[in-house]
Amino acid sequence: MTDQPQTPDRPQAAERPQTYEAARQRLIEVVQKLESGSVPLSSAMDLWHEGESLARQCQQWLDGARASIDDTLHGESTESSAD
DSSP: OOOOOOBTTBOOGGGOOSSHHHHHHHHHHHHHHHHHTOSOHHHHHHHHHHHHHHHHHHHHHHHHHHHHHHHHHHHHHHHHHHO
16 A cells, blocks of 8 residues: 555554543545545545444444453353352
């Protein structure tokens, strides 16, 4: 993959959101731009790739949160049954 210049529609990888909330907000912005139909095809493709990356990132955070909750609940139920 080639390095593409930074544009308002496509931030550099170093600028990836550092929180779930920031990634989700950027994903919303990307989807709104794509749905508007007002971006040229090349920009739309860049936005689509960014959106896919953001969606994966958000899903990983959600999966991690779910695993943490499941581990905690499983640990509590194991402790309860040991009493």
